[in-house]
Amino acid sequence: MIGDFHFIRPWWLLALVPLGLLIEAMRRRNDQGRIWQGVIAPHLLPFLLKGKEHRNRVSPLWLIGSGWFIAIIAIAGPTWRREPAPFAEDTAALAIVLKVTPSMVTEDVQPSRLQRATQKIHDLLSQRRGAKTALIAYSGTAHRVMPTTTDGDIIDTFAQALDPKVMPKDGDVASEALAVADEALAGSGSILWITDGISPEQESALAAWRKKSDTAVRILPPLLPGAEWDAVKASAGGVDATVVRLTADDSDVTQLAHAAKFATVASADASDRWQESGYWFTPVLAALLLPFFRRGWMTPIAARG
Numbered sequence: 001m002i003g004d005f006h007f008i009r010p011w012w013l014l015a016l017v018p019l020g021l022l023i024e025a026m027r028r029r030n031d032q033g034r035i036w037q038g039v040i041a042p043h044l045l046p047f048l049l050k051g052k053e054h055r056n057r058v059s060p061l062w063l064i065g066s067g068w069f070i071a072i073i074a075i076a077g078p079t080w081r082r083e084p085a086p087f088a089e090d091t092a093a094l095a096i097v098l099k100v101t102p103s104m105v106t107e108d109v110q111p112s113r114l115q116r117a118t119q120k121i122h123d124l125l126s127q128r129r130g131a132k133t134a135l136i137a138y139s140g141t142a143h144r145v146m147p148t149t150t151d152g153d154i155i156d157t158f159a160q161a162l163d164p165k166v167m168p169k170d171g172d173v174a175s176e177a178l179a180v181a182d183e184a185l186a187g188s189g190s191i192l193w194i195t196d197g198i199s200p201e202q203e204s205a206l207a208a209w210r211k212k213s214d215t216a217v218r219i220l221p222p223l224l225p226g227a228e229w230d231a232v233k234a235s236a237g238g239v240d241a242t243v244v245r246l247t248a249d250d251s252d253v254t255q256l257a258h259a260a261k262f263a264t265v266a267s268a269d270a271s272d273r274w275q276e277s278g279y280w281f282t283p284v285l286a287a288l289l290l291p292f293f294r295r296g297w298m299t300p301i302a303a304r305g
Contacts, residue, residue, distance in 0.1 A: 008077030008274055015072045023065045060292070067288045074278035074285070081275050093132035093148055093189030094260045095181035096121060096155075100162050101139045101170060103196055104222070109246070113222040114162070116246070117194045120220065121159045123250055124192070125152035127257040134184040137162050140171025142180045174198060175205035178239070182213050190216040190260050196223055198235040210239050217241035218256060 007013065098121070104114040125133065135145040135155050145158050164170070174195065181191045198206070219241045223229040233243045242259075244252050 005078070005080040006274075008079055008276065010076060012072055012076040016069065019065060019068045019072070023061065026061050063288050063291060067285055070281050070284055070288070074281040076278070077274075078277050079274040080277070082273060092260060093134070093185055094128065095134040095136060095148075095184050095189065095191045096124075096159075097136045097138065097174075097177045097181050097191055097193045097195075098159065098162065099139070099172075099174070099177075099195040099197075100137045100164055100167050101172070102164050105164060106196070108224060109222050113196050114164075117220075117222045118159045118162070120194070120222075120246075120253055122156050123253040124257055125156050127253060128152065128260070131261070132189070134181065135159055136177050136180050136184065137167070138173055138177035138180075139164065139167040140169030140173060141167070142173050142177040144180050144184060148184055172197075172199035172202055174202045175209045178206070178209050178213075178217070182209075182215055185215060187215075190218065192256060192260065193217055193219045193241065194222060195219065195232065196221055197228060198232060198238075200235075203235065203238050206239050216259075218259060219243045220246060220252065220256065222246055 098117060100114065104117070105112050107113075109116045129152055130150055131152075132148040132150055133152060133155050134148040135158055137143050137145050145162070146155050149155065174193075178191060178193070185191070217239050219232060219236050221229055221232045221243065223232065223246065225245075229245075236243050244255055246252055
């Protein structure tokens, strides 16, 4: 904000003092009229002094003074906003919570709900290369399959291997899975919840989780439009989640990737460093130097005879 405007290195402003003294000394030295004022009548001076008719032109002296002034302001480091912490992530972390139950192998969505879900995970990871991602699987128990990592390939490999047969217990502990996801994110990022249904018995537990957490949640149901999809959307209100409709193309994945990217980023507001803004004066300084490449700019213009 403009109210935060200040200089990072204000002591450089002291260099403006010798600038003022130098300009005044050079002005006095170049003022031919001042030298001859006591010798020649004032009304004759304009006709006798060389270059007098050119005194009003922009001179190298004033360009040098202007360049010095702007350079000092730039070096002093004008600033009015903080910069992100040096170790902040460019893209927010994402925890993928995947339901792995017998209902997820239903083949109404080809090849199956679970396989379609893992295909979407693959596409999402492709769009989030280098971003931190965690994978949590749940049924009757919740498990952190992979902690946050930037290796999308290993997340993809583990996701493709998930099957209801490897889960130790059948059931629905969605609230526990979201809590595990929160722990994996450590307070920074968002959750993608892929489920084909939310058990009514989980509603109170999910509401209790939401009271403790402000992590953004988006739900991608691997379902066709119908009663089951409507039921998931109705239950999503209990966790204040956004429901994204499954699509045949990548538009759903693109929407999820964009939303996840701009979730709360780790340490984004933890920096005490002020953002340097003096470099904006560089083009102005370059423009002030251009006349010095003109032949004869630094030499007096001879009077017309």
